Amino acid sequence: MSRSWPRLALVARFSPLLPVRAMRCVTTCLLLLLFVGASSAQDKATQPPLTRMLFVMDASNSMNAFWGNQPKINTARELLLNALKELEGQPDLELALRLYGHQTPIQPGKQDCDDTKLEVPFSTNSIPAMKSTLQSVRCLGTTPIARSLERSAADFPPTAPKDPRKVRNVIILITDGIEACDEDPCAVSRALQAKGITLKPFVIGVGLDESQKYGLQCVGNYFDASTPELFEHVLKVVVTQALNTTTAQISLMTTDGRPEETDVPVTLYDQRTGKVIQHLMHTMNDRGIPDTLHIDPIHTYKVVAHTVPSSVRHDVVVKPGVHTVIAVDAGTGTLSIKSGSGPSDGVLVQAIVRRSGEGTTLIAQDVGSSQRLRTGTYDLEVLTLPRLLIPDVRIEQGKTTEIAVPRSGVLNVQPSAAGPTAIFSKKDGALTWVADIDPNALRSQVRLLPGTYEVIYRSRSARRTELTLKKEVTIESGRSVTINF
Structure with missing residues (x-):
């Protein structure tokens, strides 16, 4: 390449057309590079998320007990193998298997609370190894659920720096008993979620009694499999929820029950951890109805529409594969604060807006501006000298309430x-x-x-x-x- 540049310069002296051709060539190359870069960025933005699913399975001694006409471990192994068969070839999915209670036999007065191990690490081709491990496992020891969950944090590999996909880390805990090592699996689960390591775990209880169920419900989304037939159904439901996103629309309702409020920022939080899941501007689609969103059914949501004051709905649950309408009471009207007659002096004056009878400031609104507010009654304190107090200002659905402030x-x-x-x-x-x-x-x-x-x-x-x-x-x-x- 170093030899070609002097030749190009030499020819350019005798051919004035060459620089023009060269510029055209450079321009074409740049346009191609921009097109390729833009296409690549768009491809990355539209890539589906990578789901990492870690099965944490009870292989303690109690899994040898009969459940129906065979030991629990046989039923659980059989049904899990069937579920894995259906997951083979699934794109954007990595699986792993951690077992506990399978290495050290339990003895009277003695138990091994470190008996937990990642047997099959994450990969896109881990199912054969998982099948082999499940077929050969022997149920021997105790039930260290908390320690297994705690160590599962290190089972999820870090995301590759150049991988633009969103990653969903999911734990599916299958157990026939409660924590046996005097530790707190609920606290461990909360810590994993708060640190963003995993989503809320799924917990499948295998033939548990009522007191045992209560001790596991705080760990995550609890599913009770009281019979082998129900275990098969529950396992399918859990895997489906762990894999799929579903659709929903957020309907911001007027006071008379119509989904017509819009152009409001909306935040979807994980109800338990407070983590922001989605942050968006509410939009009506071409048909004049709330636009459809793709959301993850694994969360229980708190939905906040950032009206003034905020409109909040708690404990929103969506079902996989079912379109969910999330209705939020968010009726608004408009407060317009104007200056009275007389020449303007160019000085900015603000009015503090509060709910009637409450001391909390909602907004400091400029005189000469309009602001959407939730329907209801408000008190205004205009920051003039002396202070101008305007109580009991009524805001009605879809209407504009005008307030005139005398010019100073x-x-x-x-x-x-x-x-x-x-x-x-x-x-x-x-x-x-x-x-x-x-x-x-x-x-x-x-x-x-x-x-x-x-x-x-x-x-x-x-x-x-x-x-x-x-x-x-x-x-x-x-x-x-x-x-x-």
């Missing part, structure tokens, strides 16, 4: 000497403090609502109370008044 006027205070100065509003013979003025200033300017005021002043050098000076002044919108002391 300007009071100029010019004392002959520095000294303490204060402004009071004067109404019906009563004086109400409005503001203090900087005692060191010889010229001050204060914006006040229209009304009658009294300004009180004493020179700093004056040493007698009777030397206090008072002046009454009337303020009009958009006008300036000066008083001198």
